[in-house]
Amino acid sequence: MNAPLPAEVLKQHLIDPEICIRCNTCEETCPIDAITHDANNYVVDPEICNGCMACVPPCPTGAIDNWRLVARAEAHSVHDQLGWEELPPEQAPPEATGAEAAVAAPGAPQLAAAPGAAVPPWSAAHPYVNLYTHKTPMTATVVGNYRVTGADTDSDIHHIVLDFGELPFPVLEGQSIGVLPPGLDAQGRPHHARQYSLASPRDGERAGYNNLSLTVKRVTEDHAGAAAHGVCSNYLCDLVKNDKVQVIGPFGHTFLMPNHPKANLIMICTGTGSAPMRAMTERCRRRIESGDNGKLMLFFGARTERELPYFGPLMKLPPDFIDINLALSREAGQPKRYVQDLIRDRAAKVLELLADRNTCIYVCGLKGMETGVLDALRDVTVQSGQDWSILHDALRREGRLHFETY
Ligand code: A2P
Numbered sequence: 001m002n003a004p005l006p007a008e009v010l011k012q013h014l015i016d017p018e019i020c021i022r023c024n025t026c027e028e029t030c031p032i033d034a035i036t037h038d039a040n041n042y043v044v045d046p047e048i049c050n051g052c053m054a055c056v057p058p059c060p061t062g063a064i065d066n067w068r069l070v071a072r073a074e075a076h077s078v079h080d081q082l083g084w085e086e087l088p089p090e091q092a093p094p095e096a097t098g099a100e101a102a103v104a105a106p107g108a109p110q111l112a113a114a115p116g117a118a119v120p121p122w123s124a125a126h127p128y129v130n131l132y133t134h135k136t137p138m139t140a141t142v143v144g145n146y147r148v149t150g151a152d153t154d155s156d157i158h159h160i161v162l163d164f165g166e167l168p169f170p171v172l173e174g175q176s177i178g179v180l181p182p183g184l185d186a187q188g189r190p191h192h193a194r195q196y197s198l199a200s201p202r203d204g205e206r207a208g209y210n211n212l213s214l215t216v217k218r219v220t221e222d223h224a225g226a227a228a229h230g231v232c233s234n235y236l237c238d239l240v241k242n243d244k245v246q247v248i249g250p251f252g253h254t255f256l257m258p259n260h261p262k263a264n265l266i267m268i269c270t271g272t273g274s275a276p277m278r279a280m281t282e283r284c285r286r287r288i289e290s291g292d293n294g295k296l297m298l299f300f301g302a303r304t305e306r307e308l309p310y311f312g313p314l315m316k317l318p319p320d321f322i323d324i325n326l327a328l329s330r331e332a333g334q335p336k337r338y339v340q341d342l343i344r345d346r347a348a349k350v351l352e353l354l355a356d357r358n359t360c361i362y363v364c365g366l367k368g369m370e371t372g373v374l375d376a377l378r379d380v381t382v383q384s385g386q387d388w389s390i391l392h393d394a395l396r397r398e399g400r401l402h403f404e405t406y
Contacts, residue, residue, distance in 0.1 A: 009069060009071065009072060010046060010069070010072040011067050011068075011069055012046050012068050013046075013051060013066070014044060014066045014067065014068055014076065014081065014087060015035075015043060015044060015063050017041045017042075017063075017085060018063075018085075018087070018134055018135065019061045019063035019130065019133060019134070020042055020061065020064075021060070021061055021063070021193045021194075021195050021248070021251065022037070022042060022192045022193070023060060023195050024042075024406075025055075025058045025059060025060065026042060026055040026058070026064050029055045029058050029114060031052065031054055032048055032050065033048065034048035034049040034050070035055065039185065039186070039187060040082055040083070040187070040189070041082050043078050044081070045078050046075040046076065046077070054114065057118030057119070057254065058114065058118065058254070060251035060253075061129065061251050066087060068091070070091075115370060115374055116254075116363070116396065116401050116403035117254060117395065117397070117398070117400065117402055118396070119397075119399040120254045120255075120256040120399045121256065121259075121263070122399060123258045123259040123260035124172070124257065124399070125202075125256070125259050127171075127252065127253050127256060128250060129175075129249070129250060129251055129252065129253055131168070131250065132169075132249060133248055134180070134248060137180055137246040137247060137248050138164065138246070138247050139244050139245070139246060140162035140169075140244070140245045140246075140247045141163045141242060141243070141244060142163075142240065142241055142242060142243040142244075142245060143211060143241060143242075144159070144160065144161035144241070145159075145160050145161070145237070146158065146159045148215070148309040148310050149307050149309055149311075150304075150306030153304070153306050153307045155217065155302075155303065155307035155309075156218040156220075156237060157215060157216065157217045157309045158215070158217075158236065158237045159213055159215060159309070159310075160214045160215075160216055160236055160237075160239065161200075161211055161212070162211060162212055162247065163209070163210060163211040164211065164212075166210075167210075168210075169210065169212070169250070170202075171212060171250045172250075172257075173198065173202060173256070174198075174252060174255040174276045174279065174280065174362070174402075175197075175198055175249070175250045175251060175256070176195050176196055176197045176198065176249065176250065176251045177195070177196060177198065177212070177214075177247050177248065177249035177250055178194065178195050178249050178251065179194050179232055179235075179236060179245060179247055179248075180246035180247070180248065181231050181232040181235045182235070182246075183231075185231075191231055191232070193248055194232035194233075195251065196214040196216060196236075196275070197272075197275040197276045197404065198212050198213070198214065198250075199212075199213040199214055199215045199274075199278045199279055200212045200213040200278075200279055201280070201282045201283035201286065202283065207286060214236070215274060215275040215310075216233050216236045216237055216272065217272045218230065218233050218234055218237040219234070254399065254402060255276065255362065255403075255404050257283065257362075258358070260358070261293075261294075262292070262293070262294040263359070264294035264296070264297075264356060264358055264359040264360070265280060265294070265295075265296050265297070265360055265361075266297045266299075266359060266361045266362070267280065267296070267297070267299070267361075268299040268339050268361070268363045268364075268365075268369075268373055269298075269299070269301070269339070269362075269363070270301035270365030270369055271309070272365070273364035273365025273366070273404070273405075274300060274308075274364075276362065276364050276404065277298060277300070277362065277364065281296060281298070281317070281322060284322075285317065285321065288321060293321070294358055294359075295323070296321065296322040296323065297325070297350070297353060298322055298323065298325060299325045299327060299342050299343060299346075300324070300326050300327065300339070301326075301327040301328075301329065302326070302327075302329070303330040303331075304330055304331045304332075305326070305331065308326065325342045325345075325346060326342075327339045338369070339369060339372070339373065340372035340373050340375065341376075343373065343376040343377065343380065344379060344380060347380040347383065347384075350380050351381070351384050354380075354381070354391065360399075360400045360402070361395065362402050363401075363402065363403045363404070363405065364403075364404045364405065365406075366405060367405040369405065370405050374392075377392075
């Protein structure tokens, strides 16, 4: 049994800088803003952290789950942690003196209500994570790089296929990998890894080959529209066949598809958030013959058809295999539509699927859609006389509602 720590001893929450891929998930999840970052590291402020654990399940790498017993007066400061290249070694617990009954950290630990589940669907296959790290990256070879949006549009999105040759790189749909762009950052240090979701299913971009694909948008401006050069996206979009790429991962243990027959998928995405949806759809498409699939429903948002990645192949999928709903926001002569508008339009079918406990929902794409999608799901539920908070709770508890937004 864990005895309470003496008041002067702190179980300090730390992030491993060698494994962290700087995806910002922990900082976004922390309900009390105890996590911060600079150009070097993501760190936990010992003065604020109350050990609530809200940030731990969403971390794709497990870098967040590090703890050291330290004398409270000697806790590693934010300033120190920002300068770390690696975690300090484990040390013997500091000597206890005085009061025994005090808890380790101030404040009552409580789990924040994240919008999505912290567990995978019950039947998901077991994922491998962190097989390759910053210290032991894997070298992949580019075997394909194709633009998947109209050449005349501003959305330069590429489908990039990486091959692993003889080396194992086992993945599942919904997982991601990290890419280490070559060169140094402004501080003269190697660039951090950038995280990309897989666009291909577990058995490869080409079934039976040891490869996978990514969906990468060339970043030329920041969220506010100011000119910005995306280090890794430009590197990846410019790769040519036979180029070598340093890869780490795989990452992710919750945004995974159910593995039992007749499970239904509601997939909601914008832009490159389509990557995991393509992976899951392709997994299902390859087993159409087996009759194992449940119902697939897709809500996909893009500015125009020509800026919607994979538009051509997507529209060739049989309607009795997948129910496709395209939300176009800037198509000439058409009203502006977002995915959440279409969820409301298709309330009857969404409700029918939600009523089935074999249905899982996946949301991937722009951060801004998170609230819009949750509101739409709440509206369709409430209109049918159900209590959204009860359903939302069940979806989270049962690993049936997953978000990956950026
Ligand atoms: P918009 O035309 O208003 O930007 P992008 O091309 O920037 O990756 O965006 C993909 C799609 O997501 C676009 O249609 C964009 O519309 C839409 N979008 C932007 N903000 C939201 C939001 N808050 N909720 C849902 N969709 C959004």
